[in-house]
Amino acid sequence: MPGRNCVLLAADDASHAAIVREVLEQAHYRVLVAGDGLQALEIAHAERPDLLILGVTLPSLNGFELCSRLRSDPDMRTLPIIMLTSFNEPPYRIRAEQVGVSRFMAAPFDRHELLTTVRTLLDRRKWQAQLVPFQETVRCLLIALQHRAPEVFSHSQRVACLAGDVGRSLLLDEEQVQELVLGALLHDIGKLGLTGDGTDSWEPVYHAVIGARMLCRFRRPTLCAVVRSHHEHLNGTGGPDGLAGEDLALPVRIVAICNRFDRLTGGTPGRQRKAREGLEALKIEVDAGLWDPRVAEHLREVVLRSARLSEAVAAAGRR
Numbered sequence: 001m002p003g004r005n006c007v008l009l010a011a012d013d014a015s016h017a018a019i020v021r022e023v024l025e026q027a028h029y030r031v032l033v034a035g036d037g038l039q040a041l042e043i044a045h046a047e048r049p050d051l052l053i054l055g056v057t058l059p060s061l062n063g064f065e066l067c068s069r070l071r072s073d074p075d076m077r078t079l080p081i082i083m084l085t086s087f088n089e090p091p092y093r094i095r096a097e098q099v100g101v102s103r104f105m106a107a108p109f110d111r112h113e114l115l116t117t118v119r120t121l122l123d124r125r126k127w128q129a130q131l132v133p134f135q136e137t138v139r140c141l142l143i144a145l146q147h148r149a150p151e152v153f154s155h156s157q158r159v160a161c162l163a164g165d166v167g168r169s170l171l172l173d174e175e176q177v178q179e180l181v182l183g184a185l186l187h188d189i190g191k192l193g194l195t196g197d198g199t200d201s202w203e204p205v206y207h208a209v210i211g212a213r214m215l216c217r218f219r220r221p222t223l224c225a226v227v228r229s230h231h232e233h234l235n236g237t238g239g240p241d242g243l244a245g246e247d248l249a250l251p252v253r254i255v256a257i258c259n260r261f262d263r264l265t266g267g268t269p270g271r272q273r274k275a276r277e278g279l280e281a282l283k284i285e286v287d288a289g290l291w292d293p294r295v296a297e298h299l300r301e302v303v304l305r306s307a308r309l310s311e312a313v314a315a316a317g318r319r
């Protein structure tokens with residue numbers, strides 16, 4: 001079957017390897033088997049598998065040594081590696097982490113857990129591979145913004161920091177937080193497309209339309225939604241589309257309110273005092289229905305925690 005993912009299985013116990021192989025082949029993976037560490041290393045370089053499952057007690061090169069040798073090769077740094085072993089004590093787990101094992105699994109294994117782990121690691125690798133050229137593009141766009149509009153660039157950085165903290169406070173997982181931070185960093189990127197001479201008739205929201213148009217080709221719906229809708233209001237009075245309520249996803253609500261808070265506080269010196277004034281002004285707008293009250297509460301906690309920390313550091317410096 002063409003296009004199947006290839007799994008290299010390195011195990012010294014033939015009967016154990018046969019069981020794992022059967023589970024993987026039933027799930028339509030192509031499986032290569034190596035009985036010792038050096039053979040596994042040779043196959044890994046020759047065949048470029050998509051994932052490696054290894055044990056600890058391999059002849060000629062044990063599982064830790066094999067993993068370490070593979071990780072020293074730049075081409076193998078992102079290879080997902082599962083260590084499947086009955087050596088389940090903490091020293092083995094710690095060593096596995098040190099040599100770059102992606103996931104440690106105790107034997108005997110559960111069939112569904114193994115297949116889920118394999119699928120998750122393969123999906124993550126595919127996603128990471130797509131990310132590299134995308135990140136380079138993002139870097140180029142941000143360099144352009146930094147030179148064309150340094151104040152917008154600084155504003156975007158502050159909004160990204162705050163949005164990340166609010167996202168974590170709302171218990172988003174780390175992948176969601178990263179996408180949120182990226183959206184916040186790029187939320188005003190459409191300003192690169194404005195003429196800059198005041199003749200952009202649809203501003204203040206036209207840059208959001210341009211930004212979403214620039215980024216839509218990457219097919220990252222959350223990112224595009226954040227960029228296009230960061231000037232929308234919860235009650236439908238914002239723009240460019242007049243979206244309201246449930247039509248505004250959580251990442252959009254977070255970036256929208258962080259953007260507004262940064263505009264209210266201005267990012268100028270003496271921010272601790274301005275932060276509290278900004279929160280007061282924001283509260284009035286939340287009560288008027290512009291922003292999500294739950295997100296506003298988390299933003300308030302994040303801002304006050306940061307202000308208290310800054311005050312404590314300043315006080316310690318004066319002592």
Ligand SMILES: [Fe+2]
Binds near residue numbers: 187188208231
């Ligand atoms: Fe904006």
